[in-house]
Amino acid sequence: MNRTIDIDEINRRIDAKKEDLIALTQDLIRIPTINPPGEFYDDCAHFIGDRMARRDFTVEYFRAEGSPGDTDQYPRMNIVARHHGGAGPCVHFNSHIDVVAVGKGWQQDPFAATLQGDRIYGRGACDMKGGLAASIIAVETYLEMFPDHPGAIEISGTADEESGGYGGVAYLAELGIMAKPRIDHVIIPEPLDKDRVCLGHRGVWWAEIETKGHIAHGSMPFDGDCAVRHMAAVLARFESELFPHLASKRTDMPVVPDGAKQSTLNINSMHGGESEAFEGLPTPLVADSCRMIIDRRFLIEEQLATVKQEVVSLLDGLRADRERFDYTIRDLFEVIPTMTDEHAPVVQAVSQAIEQVLHKPATMVVSPGTYDQKHIDRIGKLSDCIAYGPGILTLAHQPDEYVEVQDMIDSAKVMAISLHTLLNAAQA
Numbered sequence: 001m002n003r004t005i006d007i008d009e010i011n012r013r014i015d016a017k018k019e020d021l022i023a024l025t026q027d028l029i030r031i032p033t034i035n036p037p038g039e040f041y042d043d044c045a046h047f048i049g050d051r052m053a054r055r056d057f058t059v060e061y062f063r064a065e066g067s068p069g070d071t072d073q074y075p076r077m078n079i080v081a082r083h084h085g086g087a088g089p090c091v092h093f094n095s096h097i098d099v100v101a102v103g104k105g106w107q108q109d110p111f112a113a114t115l116q117g118d119r120i121y122g123r124g125a126c127d128m129k130g131g132l133a134a135s136i137i138a139v140e141t142y143l144e145m146f147p148d149h150p151g152a153i154e155i156s157g158t159a160d161e162e163s164g165g166y167g168g169v170a171y172l173a174e175l176g177i178m179a180k181p182r183i184d185h186v187i188i189p190e191p192l193d194k195d196r197v198c199l200g201h202r203g204v205w206w207a208e209i210e211t212k213g214h215i216a217h218g219s220m221p222f223d224g225d226c227a228v229r230h231m232a233a234v235l236a237r238f239e240s241e242l243f244p245h246l247a248s249k250r251t252d253m254p255v256v257p258d259g260a261k262q263s264t265l266n267i268n269s270m271h272g273g274e275s276e277a278f279e280g281l282p283t284p285l286v287a288d289s290c291r292m293i294i295d296r297r298f299l300i301e302e303q304l305a306t307v308k309q310e311v312v313s314l315l316d317g318l319r320a321d322r323e324r325f326d327y328t329i330r331d332l333f334e335v336i337p338t339m340t341d342e343h344a345p346v347v348q349a350v351s352q353a354i355e356q357v358l359h360k361p362a363t364m365v366v367s368p369g370t371y372d373q374k375h376i377d378r379i380g381k382l383s384d385c386i387a388y389g390p391g392i393l394t395l396a397h398q399p400d401e402y403v404e405v406q407d408m409i410d411s412a413k414v415m416a417i418s419l420h421t422l423l424n425a426a427q428a
């Protein structure tokens, strides 16, 4: 077996597939897999599966029955395609097939996948159908050159990443599909820029805080107890104590952008008193409840229990200091930070390939938000995983989202070379 790879030949072959890559990206964008509710997952999964089956992949479909949002109308459909070679490791390329809502402010048709110059526009072009298309072209090119490769090559298209991945990667990891020992190395072609290797992400804790009050006639507020004023006291302590405390915590994780190198807390929403869901005049009432959703992003140096305790201690302090202050707090969602070692095989393989293709050193980064790597790490027990793919991170979820064709070509070259390195490393 020839274990060296001819970089010039990879470059030539992938350059020659430019039209195929453009058409594939356009076809994927034109399937409007909007989540929520999870439209056209079945169509998109079968589109991918049919193509891989024509390349002699074994194709399997997994519907995540019972996962959030799964119904007969909106099945959480996933596709996993595997190309069997000889003995050796399995390299897996995982892309989510869902895209977020279109939103306002588009000049382009979000599902026409118009090619203008070097850009293909559309919802999901950058996040992440461009990355999915690049990985498919990388794998197909590789198979033309090395039909008798060692190990196994997998391509997956998974559901619901944008809503937590429970009907997608988490489900497949629980089944043992996207897990050790079935697979060994994972590349997730999320849009992190073609010269950057994303090692992981910060942690997440979402919670709902409710302050309690006492209802009364609004003309005599002294007879009641206003929950909104109690929440104002919470906000004041956030400003005076919590935000400065969070800003003082810096991580050694290479998080981008720079502002995300510290702990952060976003107040996602707040509502007190009468429901907003009415037209016309309100009735005079003292608010007996005020609810706030917080979105705390934490660092690998922090423990989730401490992150929670900081907020609970602040609230308990108010209960001691402030008359009639009472609250409840409820966990909504949590993700532990994850970061792959810089010396891990997949990091090394992709970094070296970036240097070979782009002639500059790769940059190691960590994502400010989370993505499906958390499930592969925690449930699948597989730590040799990164995100690497074409597209500019800040364009994700924006109006007039696009992906550049040259970025897809370059990253496809990087993926094909990395694939070769990883498949052959165990046998060397």
Ligand SMILES: [Zn+2]
Pocket (backbone or CB within 6 Å): 096, 127, 128, 161, 190, 191, 371
């Ligand atoms: Zn994404």
